[in-house]
Every structure is written in C-alpha cells, then in structure tokens.
Amino acid sequence: MIRVTIWNEFYHEKTEENVKALYPNGLHATIKEQLEKIAADEYEIRLADIDMPEHGLTDDVLNNTDVLIWWGHCRHGLVDDAIAAKVVDHVHRGMGFIALHSSHLSKPFVKLMGTPCTLRWRCIDEHARMWKVDRTHPITRGLPDSFELEAEEMYGEPFLIPKPDDLLWVTWYAGGEICRSACTYERGFGKVFYFQPGHETCPSYYNPYVIQIIKNAIDWANPGQDRIPLCCDSQPPFEKIEK
Amino acid sequence: MIRVTIWNEFYHEKTEENVKALYPNGLHATIKEQLEKIAADEYEIRLADIDMPEHGLTDDVLNNTDVLIWWGHCRHGLVDDAIAAKVVDHVHRGMGFIALHSSHLSKPFVKLMGTPCTLRWRCIDEHARMWKVDRTHPITRGLPDSFELEAEEMYGEPFLIPKPDDLLWVTWYAGGEICRSACTYERGFGKVFYFQPGHETCPSYYNPYVIQIIKNAIDWANPGQDRIPLCCDSQPPFEKIEK
Amino acid sequence: MIRVTIWNEFYHEKTEENVKALYPNGLHATIKEQLEKIAADEYEIRLADIDMPEHGLTDDVLNNTDVLIWWGHCRHGLVDDAIAAKVVDHVHRGMGFIALHSSHLSKPFVKLMGTPCTLRWRCIDEHARMWKVDRTHPITRGLPDSFELEAEEMYGEPFLIPKPDDLLWVTWYAGGEICRSACTYERGFGKVFYFQPGHETCPSYYNPYVIQIIKNAIDWANPGQDRIPLCCDSQPPFEKIEK
Amino acid sequence: MIRVTIWNEFYHEKTEENVKALYPNGLHATIKEQLEKIAADEYEIRLADIDMPEHGLTDDVLNNTDVLIWWGHCRHGLVDDAIAAKVVDHVHRGMGFIALHSSHLSKPFVKLMGTPCTLRWRCIDEHARMWKVDRTHPITRGLPDSFELEAEEMYGEPFLIPKPDDLLWVTWYAGGEICRSACTYERGFGKVFYFQPGHETCPSYYNPYVIQIIKNAIDWANPGQDRIPLCCDSQPPFEKIEK
Numbered sequence: 001m002i003r004v005t006i007w008n009e010f011y012h013e014k015t016e017e018n019v020k021a022l023y024p025n026g027l028h029a030t031i032k033e034q035l036e037k038i039a040a041d042e043y044e045i046r047l048a049d050i051d052m053p054e055h056g057l058t059d060d061v062l063n064n065t066d067v068l069i070w071w072g073h074c075r076h077g078l079v080d081d082a083i084a085a086k087v088v089d090h091v092h093r094g095m096g097f098i099a100l101h102s103s104h105l106s107k108p109f110v111k112l113m114g115t116p117c118t119l120r121w122r123c124i125d126e127h128a129r130m131w132k133v134d135r136t137h138p139i140t141r142g143l144p145d146s147f148e149l150e151a152e153e154m155y156g157e158p159f160l161i162p163k164p165d166d167l168l169w170v171t172w173y174a175g176g177e178i179c180r181s182a183c184t185y186e187r188g189f190g191k192v193f194y195f196q197p198g199h200e201t202c203p204s205y206y207n208p209y210v211i212q213i214i215k216n217a218i219d220w221a222n223p224g225q226d227r228i229p230l231c232c233d234s235q236p237p238f239e240k241i242e243k
Numbered sequence: 244m245i246r247v248t249i250w251n252e253f254y255h256e257k258t259e260e261n262v263k264a265l266y267p268n269g270l271h272a273t274i275k276e277q278l279e280k281i282a283a284d285e286y287e288i289r290l291a292d293i294d295m296p297e298h299g300l301t302d303d304v305l306n307n308t309d310v311l312i313w314w315g316h317c318r319h320g321l322v323d324d325a326i327a328a329k330v331v332d333h334v335h336r337g338m339g340f341i342a343l344h345s346s347h348l349s350k351p352f353v354k355l356m357g358t359p360c361t362l363r364w365r366c367i368d369e370h371a372r373m374w375k376v377d378r379t380h381p382i383t384r385g386l387p388d389s390f391e392l393e394a395e396e397m398y399g400e401p402f403l404i405p406k407p408d409d410l411l412w413v414t415w416y417a418g419g420e421i422c423r424s425a426c427t428y429e430r431g432f433g434k435v436f437y438f439q440p441g442h443e444t445c446p447s448y449y450n451p452y453v454i455q456i457i458k459n460a461i462d463w464a465n466p467g468q469d470r471i472p473l474c475c476d477s478q479p480p481f482e483k484i485e486k
Numbered sequence: 487m488i489r490v491t492i493w494n495e496f497y498h499e500k501t502e503e504n505v506k507a508l509y510p511n512g513l514h515a516t517i518k519e520q521l522e523k524i525a526a527d528e529y530e531i532r533l534a535d536i537d538m539p540e541h542g543l544t545d546d547v548l549n550n551t552d553v554l555i556w557w558g559h560c561r562h563g564l565v566d567d568a569i570a571a572k573v574v575d576h577v578h579r580g581m582g583f584i585a586l587h588s589s590h591l592s593k594p595f596v597k598l599m600g601t602p603c604t605l606r607w608r609c610i611d612e613h614a615r616m617w618k619v620d621r622t623h624p625i626t627r628g629l630p631d632s633f634e635l636e637a638e639e640m641y642g643e644p645f646l647i648p649k650p651d652d653l654l655w656v657t658w659y660a661g662g663e664i665c666r667s668a669c670t671y672e673r674g675f676g677k678v679f680y681f682q683p684g685h686e687t688c689p690s691y692y693n694p695y696v697i698q699i700i701k702n703a704i705d706w707a708n709p710g711q712d713r714i715p716l717c718c719d720s721q722p723p724f725e726k727i728e729k
Numbered sequence: 730m731i732r733v734t735i736w737n738e739f740y741h742e743k744t745e746e747n748v749k750a751l752y753p754n755g756l757h758a759t760i761k762e763q764l765e766k767i768a769a770d771e772y773e774i775r776l777a778d779i780d781m782p783e784h785g786l787t788d789d790v791l792n793n794t795d796v797l798i799w800w801g802h803c804r805h806g807l808v809d810d811a812i813a814a815k816v817v818d819h820v821h822r823g824m825g826f827i828a829l830h831s832s833h834l835s836k837p838f839v840k841l842m843g844t845p846c847t848l849r850w851r852c853i854d855e856h857a858r859m860w861k862v863d864r865t866h867p868i869t870r871g872l873p874d875s876f877e878l879e880a881e882e883m884y885g886e887p888f889l890i891p892k893p894d895d896l897l898w899v900t901w902y903a904g905g906e907i908c909r910s911a912c913t914y915e916r917g918f919g920k921v922f923y924f925q926p927g928h929e930t931c932p933s934y935y936n937p938y939v940i941q942i943i944k945n946a947i948d949w950a951n952p953g954q955d956r957i958p959l960c961c962d963s964q965p966p967f968e969k970i971e972k
Contacts, residue, residue: 092845092889114843114891115917116821118961126966129724131400131421136672138624141710145401148724157374158388158960160821160917162843163894166406166651170413170421175966178374178413178421186622188844188889224627231887232847237855237904238615238634335602335646357600357648358674359578361718369723372967379915381867384953391967401717403578403674405600408649408895418723429865431601431646467870474644475604480612480661481858481877617886617907631887643860644874649895656899656907664860664899664907 001044002222005065006031007056009075010049012200019200027071027198027205034211035218043218050075055083062086067096067221069214071198072106084108092188094228096221098214101153101198104161109194112187119159120177125151125202127174130181130209134168139184139193139216147209153199155179161194171196182213184220189228191221244287245465248308249274250299252318253292255443262443270314270441270448277454278461286461293318298326305329310339310464312457314441315349327351335431337471339464341457344396344441347404352437355430362402363420368394368445370417373424373452377411382427382436382459390452396442398422404437414439425456427463432471434464487530488708491551492517493542495561496535498686505686513557513684513691520697521704529704536561541569548572553582553707555700557684558592570594578674580714582707584700587639587684590647595680598673605645606663611637611688613660616667616695620654625670625679625702633695639685641665647680657682668699670706675714677707730773731951734794735760736785738804739778741929748929756800756927756934763940764947772947779804784812791815796825796950798943800927801835813837821917823957825950827943830882830927833890838923841916848888849906854880854931856903859910859938863897868913868922868945876938882928884908890923900925911942913949918957920950 008028012019023030032045046065048056050072062068068087072079084107091097091112099109104117128149134140156177164183171181181196195213197204204210251271255262266273275288289308291299293315305311311330315322327350334340334355342352347360371392377383399420407426414424424439438456440447447453494514498505509516518531532551534542536558548554554573558565570593577583577598585595590603614635620626642663650669657667667682681699683690690696737757741748752759761774775794777785779801791797797816801808813836820826820841828838833846857878863869885906893912900910910925924942926933933939 088843111840112843114817114841116959118959120960120962120964122964122966124966129419133400133402133421133423134406134672135401135403135675136677154964156964157376158378159376160378160959162891163377163409163915165892167410170423172415172419172421175964176372176415177964177967178376178415180376180413186620186892189621191622230845230847230889231849233849235849235851235883235885235904235906237851237853238906331600354597355600357574357598359716361716363717363719363721365721365723367723377915378918379920397721399721403716405648406651406672418721420721420724429649429863432864434865473602473604473646474606476606478606478608478640478642478661478663480608480610481663615905619886619888619909620892621887621889643862644864645862646864649863652892653896656909658901658905658907662858662901664862664901666862666899 002042002218003064003066004043004045004069004218005048005061006045006069007048007071009072010051011075012073022201022203023205027200030205031069031214034205035215038211039215050078055079057083057087062090062095063227065095066223067098067218069098069100070103070106070108071100073102073200076106079107081107084111088112090227091190091192093230094189094223094225096190096218096223097192098217098221099192099194101196104194112185112192113162115162116160120156122154122175123199124175126154128152129172130169131172132168133170134166137166137168137184138220139182139213140168141216143209143212149197149202149204149207151202152197152204153202155181155196188230190223193217193221245285245461246307246309247286247288247312247461248291248304249288249312250291250314252315253294254318255316265444265446266448270443273448274312274457277448278458281454282458293321298322300326300330305333305338306470308338309466310341310461312341312343313346313349313351314343316345316443319349322350324350327354331355333470334433334435336473337432337466337468339434339461339466341436341438341460341464343438347437355428355435356405358405359403363399365397365418366442367418369397371395372415373412374415375411376413377409380409380411380427381463382425382456383411384459386452386455392440392445392447392450394445395440395447396445398424398439431473433466436460436464488528488704489530489550489552490555490704491532491534491547492555493534493557495558496537497561498559508687508689509691513686516691517555517700520691521701524697525701536564541565543569543573548576548581549713551581552709553584553704555584555586556589556592556594557586559588559686562592565593567593570597574598576713577676577678579716580675580709580711582676582704582709583678584703584707585678585680587682590680598671598678599648601648602646606642608640608661609685610661612640614638615658616655617658618654619656620652623652623654623670624706625668625699626654627702629695629698635683635688635690635693637688638683638690639688641667641682674716676709679703679707731771731947732793732795733772733774733798733947734777734790735774735798736777736800738801739780740804741802751930751932752934756929759934760798760943763934764944767940768944779807784808786812786816791819791824792956794824795952796827796947798827798829799832799835799837800829802831802929805835808836810836813840817841819956820919820921822959823918823952823954825919825947825952826921827946827950828921828923830925833923841914841921842891844891845889849885851883851904852928853904855883857881857883858901859898860901861897862899863895866895866897866913867949868911868942869897870945872938872941878926878931878933878936880931881926881933882931884910884925917959919952922946922950
C-alpha cells in the first residue's frame with residue numbers, strides 16, 4: 001500500500017457557492033474518491049488541510065507519507081514557514097511530491113525549484129487540450145495522444161520553472177497560449193511532479209485522464225523505502241583491490 | 244566570416260505559381276537576402292540545390308561550410324544516399340546543421356536523430372503563435388515572449404524526434420495543436436537545430452523574428468574550427484604525477 | 487511475463503579458451519541464468535545469435551519480444567543490414583533495447599543514436615568503480631552508491647553518444663579515465679539503455695549488481711503493449727466544444 | 730565590457746600561512762589577475778568580500794554586475810540571509826552566477842538549486858583529472874579532452890544537486906571517486922554555473938585551463954541586458970487575426 005497524503009488549503013470550497021457545489025467536501029476529498037474508484041486497494045489515502053493543527057502535517061503524518069499531493073492557491077502566505085521547510089526536507093530524503101495547479105507558487109514547490117515559478121494566467125474557464133510530448137515515461141503510460149478539458153484556467157509563458165527533467169504534456173488553450181503543464185524533477189532523493197490542471201471552478205478532478213495521470217504520478221513518485229539520511233561525510237580513499 | 248550553405252530541393256518554386264510568386268528565386272535565395280539585410284558582413288552565404296552536380300554539396304563545398312541549412316519536402320527520396328551520408332559525417336566532425344520545416348523527414352536529419360521523425364500535420368495556412376519556453380539559450384536571445392505567424396502548416400504530436408537537448412519554442416496552432424518547433428541536439432562534434440516554420444506557400448521567411456532565429460542558430464551552430472577527426476584509439480593508462 | 491530475447495554474436499566464447507572457461511555456453515546464456523536466479527517467474531527468456539538463420543531474429547521472434555538485449559563486438563560488420571534495420575524499426579514502434587558493452591558500435595545502436603558512438607578504450611582488465619549519479623530513476627532502484635568491478639575494459643571520452651535523457655552511472659577506471667557508462671534514450675515509442683560493463687574476458691555478468699541493473703532495465707524498457715503504428719496522418723482541425 | 734564581481738569569504742587567506750602564501754591577496758584577487766592576463770579589455774572586474782559593508786554587495790554593486798562569481802567555504806553561515814536572498818533575486822532577473830568549489834553549500838547556490846547540495850569529500854590534495862563530456866557547449870570551447878590538476882579536494886557522489894541542464898565535465902580522483910564537476914542551470918532569466926576546482930590550499934586558480942573555463946563561463950552567463958522584471962500578469966485572450 002502506498003501511503004498518500006492529499007493536502008488542500010481548503011478555502012474556496014467553503015466560501016464560494018459554485019466551488020462548494022463542484023467539490024462539496026473539498027477538492028482533496030474528490031481526488032481521494034476518484035483515485036479509490038480506480039485503485040482502492042493500492043493506496044492508503046489521508047486528507048490534510050491548512051486549518052488542522054500543524055496544517056495536518058505533523059512529524060507522524062510526514063514520516064508515514066510516501067507521496068504528498070499539494071493544492072494551494074490564495075492562502076500560500078498562511079502556510080507556516082517551518083512546516084514548508086519540513087516538507088522540503090522530507091522530499092530531499094525521499095518523499096514524493098505532486099504540486100497541483102496553483103501550487104506552482106506554494107512555499108514547498110518554490111523552495112524545491114529555486115526559481116520564481118511565476119507565469120502569465122487568465123481565468124475565463126476556456127477550452128484546453130493537453131498534448132502528450134513524451135511517449136515512454138511511466139506517467140504517460142496508457143494516456144491518449146491528447147485529451148480535452150472543457151474549461152480550465154490558462155497558465156502561460158514565461159513560466160519561470162527550471163528546465164524539466166522530463167516534459168510530459170504541453171497544454172493548448174483556446175485563447176492563444178501554451179503551457180508546459182506536466183513536468184518532472186529530481187530533488188535530492190525525492191521525485192517532484194508539477195501538473196497544471198485543477199482550477200477550483202473547473203471539473204478537472206472528475207476527468208478520468210486527469211485522475212489516471214495523478215495515479216501514474218503517485219506510482220512513479222513512490223520512493224519504495226523510508227527516508228534516506230543525507231550524507232556529507234569525509235571519505236577515505238578506496239583500498240586497492242588485490243586480485 | 245561564418246561560411247553558410249543554404250540547400251534547397253528547389254521544386255515548388257519552379258512548378259507552382261503561388262510559390263514562385265512568393266519566393267521567385269527559391270526560398271533559399273530569400274533566406275540569404277533576408278540574412279544579408281541584418282548581417283551582411285558576418286556571413287559568406289552560398290546557395291545549393293538538388294539539381295546541381297552532387298546536389299551542390301561537393302567535398303570542396305562541405306569542407307568549406309561552417310553551417311549547412313537544409314530545406315526539403317517532396318523530394319527527400321531523390322537525395323543521393325551517399326551525399327546524405329557525407330552530410331551526416333560532416334556534422335559528426337563539427338559542421339553545424341539547421342533543418343527547416345519539412346526537412347524533419349530529410350535523409351540527413353533522420354539519420355542524425357535515429358528516430359522516425361514522423362508527425363501529424365495539416366496544411367490550411369492557419370494562424371500560428373510561437374512561444375519561447377527557454378530564456379537563456381543563445382538562440383532565443385533578443386526574441387519576444389511570443390510572436391505570430393499569420394499562416395503556417397501545422398505540425399503536431401506525436402512528433403517522433405528524440406527528446407531535445409534544449410526545447411526553445413512551442414508553437415500554438417489555431418486548429419488545436421501544439422508543436423515542439425525549435426529543438427537543439429548535439430551530434431558528435433556538431434550542433435543540430437530543428438526549426439519548424441517555412442511552408443512553401445507561407446511568407447514565414449520574410450518574418451523578421453524567423454530570420455533572427457535562423458541568424459542566432461547559425462551563430463550558435465558555428466563550430467569555430469575545421470572538422471575534428473573522430474577518435475577510437477586505444478589509450479595507455481595515465482602516468483602517475485610526481486609532485 | 488516479459489518476453490526477453492538476448493542476442494549475442496557468440497564468437498569469442500567458441501574461439502578463445504579463457505572466454506570459453508568464463509562463459510561456457512556464451513555470455514547470453516550466463517545472463518539468462520543469472521536473471522532467472524533472481525526472477526525466474528517474471529521473464530520468458532529466449533537466446534539468439536548471429537549464426538542462426540536470420541541471426542535468430544525472425545519476424546516471429548521480434549514480434550514476440552518485449553525487450554531485446556544485444557551483445558556484439560568484433561562481428562558488427564557481419565550483421566545483415568536488413569535485420570539491423572528491422573530491429574531499429576521494432577524499437578521505434580515500442581520494443582525495448584538494451585545495448586551491452588561493445589554494442590555501442592553495433593549497427594542497431596549506432597542507427598538509433600545518430601552519432602558515431604566512437605570512444606577511447608584500453609583492454610588491460612583494470613579495476614573499475616561504478617558511481618550512481620541518479621537517485622530516482624527506476625533502473626537505479628536498490629543499487630548502492632557505488633560498486634566495484636575487479637576487472638573491466640576501459641571505455642573513455644570522447645564517447646560520441648547523444649546527451650543521455652538520463653545519465654545513471656559514471657565509471658571510474660584505475661588507469662585515469664571516466665565513462666558515462668549507463669545512459670537512457672527515448673527513440674520513437676521505444677526505450678533504449680546503454681550499459682558499459684561486460685568485456686568477454688571479465689566476469690561482470692556474474693556480478694549481482696550488474697545483473698540487478700540489467701533486470702531493472704528490462705522492467706523499465708518493457709513497453710507493456712504490442713507494437714505501436716507510426717502516424718503521419720493529415721489531421722483536421724478540432725471542432726470547437728459547445729458547453 | 731562585461732561587469733564581473735568576484736566575491737570571496739576571504740578567511741583562510743588571512744589566517745593560514747600556506748593559503749596566504751598561495752593566494753596572498755585572496756583567491757578572488759588571483760582569479761581577477763589571471764582573467765585580466767587573458768582578457769584585460771573584455772571585463773571590468775570588481776572584488777567583494779564578506780567583511781565589507783553589506784558583504785560588498787550593495788544594491789549599486791548588484792545592479793551593475795552582469796556576472797557574480799562566488800567563493801565561500803567555512804563562513805557560509807555568516808552571510809546575511811537578506812543579502813543571499815537579494816543575490817538570488819538578481820539571478821532570477823538575469824544576473825549570471827558562477828559558484829566555485831565549496832560554494833556548493835553557499836546560501837545563494839542552495840536556494841537556487843532547491844536541493845541539499847551535500848556531497849562526500851576528502852581533503853588530501855590528491856591528483857584529479859577533469860574529463861570533458863560535452864563537445865558543443867560554449868563553456869567547453871577550446872578546452873582539451875582532459876586536463877590534470879596536480880592536487881585538489883575530492884568531491885564525490887551522492888552529490889545532491891538537480892540534474893544539470895548540461896553536464897560539461899566529470900572529474901576523476903586518484904582515490905577512487907568521480908564528481909559531476911561542471912554543471913549548468915537556467916534559473917529564471919539567469920544562468921548558473923557550478924565549477925568544482927578551487928580548494929584554498931591548491932593552486933587550481935593558477936591553472937590556465939581552469940581560468941579559461943571561468944572566462945568561458947562568464948561570457949556564457951552574461952545576460953547582455955539589464956535586469957528583467959518578473960511577470961505574473963493576467964493576460965487577455967489574443968485577438969483573432971483577419972488576413
């Protein structure tokens with residue numbers, strides 16, 4: 001069982017009617033439900049949100065999380081610096097990290113990237129089409145050449161992320177932009193995946209392709225072992241081998 | 244002076260009136276003229292085409308070419324295998340190579356890539372917008388975040404090229420696709436640049452951004468030295484240094 | 487069951503006593519035995535060699551191979567061009583390909599790379615130490631930071647391969663060189679892995695780390711589906727979605 | 730004129746006799762002298778150190794620096810967080826940044842990488858040989874296949890940096906390790922180069938190859954323009970073009 005924690009700032013689902021209607025228990029709960037529909041017995045999924053003590057990310061929770069999924073948007077600034085730093089440290093020692101949508105500006109993601117992570121954007125719920133530009137990465141397995149999202153927020157260039165280790169999808173938007181929308185990174189012993197879809201007013205987390213991609217990303221990011229200690233030891237020269 | 248050879252299959256410009264009207268002396272001649280407008284004293288530009296003896300690519304020409312620009316489309320199959328192999332060999336030993344538009348299926352480019360280089364396409368002269376996704380590569384220097392081509396042929400995914408060393412532009416097409424349209428590769432001691440714009444019925448080679456990109460690519464691909472011999476020598480162990 | 491075919495030029499094991507003593511049934515047979523020791527029920531392994539009809543690579547064999555492992559050295563030139571081209575075509579349509587040791591100059595590998603693939607070398611059975619430089623790729627999973635080969639042939643720079651999609655190991659040689667010794671590439675729909683160890687006079691294919699890496703590479707390169715047709719269709723514009 | 734600032738923590742050169750003897754005015758002064766020997770008229774070089782007001786990195790200095798070279802080792806912790814953050818911000822907006830030797834753990838470099846940047850090390854002034862593994866990058870231009878450093882500190886794997894955009898050199902150490910010793914990264918609009926040689930007790934900054942590499946890196950990292958504002962604007966849809 002891969003131990004997954006889905007973290008949500010969980011704000012718009014409580015304060016805006018249209019978002020509440022779409023994701024009544026929070027979009028983290030929807031992602032959990034959708035994942036369990038296709039892989040109930042593969043994951044042990046826990047929910048966490050910003051209003052829980054320690055944002056729901058206690059040492060015990062983090063030590064027992066293989067892959068952390070993060071969704072934040074307008075409350076990035078309210079995340080405690082010490083907790084963000086602790087998340088980064090867990091990634092460095094092996095925990096998988098999946099940053100969804102506007103989490104491109106979340107504290108843990110920005111720290112992991114080392115870049116501003118700014119971008120251009122437009123929020124008119126426009127048509128988007130996601131094009132697969134990688135054919136062999138485990139995250140793209142089983143996905144079609146392209147699929148459509150009937151409504152999404154546009155995120156466009158310049159998108160100041162580091163060059164991805166692997167660029168997996170590029171999104172076409174009806175309004176005229178493209179987005180490098182699915183990117184992987186190695187950070188220490190941990191794997192990071194950024195995935196663009198998921199504006200709170202859009203039903204993307206009910207899209208079976210989106211859920212399949214998140215599932216593939218969990219499987220890919222799972223370290224398969226506990227935290228790895230960082231090593232900065234002095235090292236003696238190797239002995240010569242006598243045959 | 245960088246010595247540039249622009250090679251063209253030079254067919255549609257002789258056989259189709261609309262192409263002839265657009266590129267009366269061949270699109271290779273237009274590229275030459277446009278480059279000379281912005282950098283007359285930097286390049287020594289020679290033209291070559293498929294109908295010349297040895298396709299205009301004699302040993303003497305190739306030995307004195309720093310960067311070879313290639314445009315082919317419907318006559319790939321008529322290019323002599325031995326000449327294509329010779330071009331590849333020169334690239335391996337340092338010559339720069341810029342493959343334009345439908346040269347993605349030219350013999351030298353396909354051999355240099357090692358992949359099928361096939362793609363999906365549509366030829367309705369549709370709006371295209373080129374988005375810069377790299378901000379530090381020499382080829383992107385001075386170019387805006389995006390620019391528009393009023394009419395181009397669409398090239399789309401799956402585009403079976405190797406993962407680019409650097410992906411520089413992604414094109415948005417009005418019809419719903421994206422293309423990884425500007426890609427760099429190291430091949431032996433030589434540099435290769437693939438650049439998508441330039442269908443024969445479209446005025447892209449009069450676009451100043453397109454010409455600036457081709458200029459930047461020439462400067463980048465210029466090896467700055469003669470051909471480098473390939474080395475597959477046996478090598479004795481290094482001596483120990485006595486301090 | 488992943489269907490693996492291990493191809494060997496199978497020459498030195500018949501003609502040189504020391505090689506025969508080390509790999510009595512051919513090094514392909516040894517690799518098979520060692521893989522089956524750790525994963526008997528995961529693979530269906532077939533052996534093939536250059537002296538079989540069609541080098542043992544008939545359409546039926548290739549169509550039923552998920553991952554092809556290749557070992558060649560002094561008989562590259564005797565491999566039929568048409569069969570080498572057929573192997574490349576199968577890789578493009580999804581078959582995994584693992585090139586071992588001196589297969590860097592084999593016909594299929596060179597065609598898949600598009601580069602000369604030459605290198606410097608030294609054959610004195612020297613100490614080698616393989617350093618893992620990637621911590622998250624599936625092929626590196628479970629392997630230690632480094633491991634030693636008591637005797638290997640040195641392969642060194644300039645090694646004219648394309649920049650790897652992922653560089654997984656770098657080898658240190660006692661004589662003073664380093665080698666980019668474990669490299670991955672996407673080629674069409676297929677995955678390619680180059681792995682340096684395995685000179686015919688060296689016992690590397692009895693090394694458990696080497697075998698674990700080959701196992702991991704098989705699992706990684708397995709396409710999980712039959713051959714994928716290449717697509718170069720014309721594509722109509724997408725319909726607009728009416729919400 | 731490219732405006733270069735060389736920053737040094739400038740400690741061991743004042744406190745240890747052997748270091749003082751080697752780099753009497755600080756190793757930053759030596760790098761300046763050596764660069765001016767080969768390119769006096771190309772650079773305007775300023776020196777800065779930790780003991781100056783604001784560590785010598787006032788707004789005025791940073792605004793007028795095209796490329797910042799950094800050398801730090803035992804005093805990383807004494808660098809003011811606000812100044813480190815300001816350096817990172819300048820890199821994001823275009824300033825080039827070259828991190829030398831033990832600056833792998835400097836505050837600006839670690840923030841730019843997003844990884845721990847830890848490594849294994851050994852300080853016995855051992856023989857090192859630097860192997861060029863890239864043949865086309867501007868920083869490698871004119872450098873031989875390999876060159877030797879008679880004495881350097883060993884830095885080895887696991888070296889927890891992000892996968893380099895381009896890996897340029899790998900170092901072989903007599904004691905049995907390798908190091909990814911010359912790595913490039915895009916960070917926002919700025920370019921970053923990590924370069925391993927330069928322990929304070931070793932004469933590496935008198936080595937002409939080392940100086941040539943630093944020179945090439947300055948030329949490569951020079952943004953050629955003033956700081957670029959980060960953009961996170963909302964963007965209206967593009968107008969349709971009427972031909």
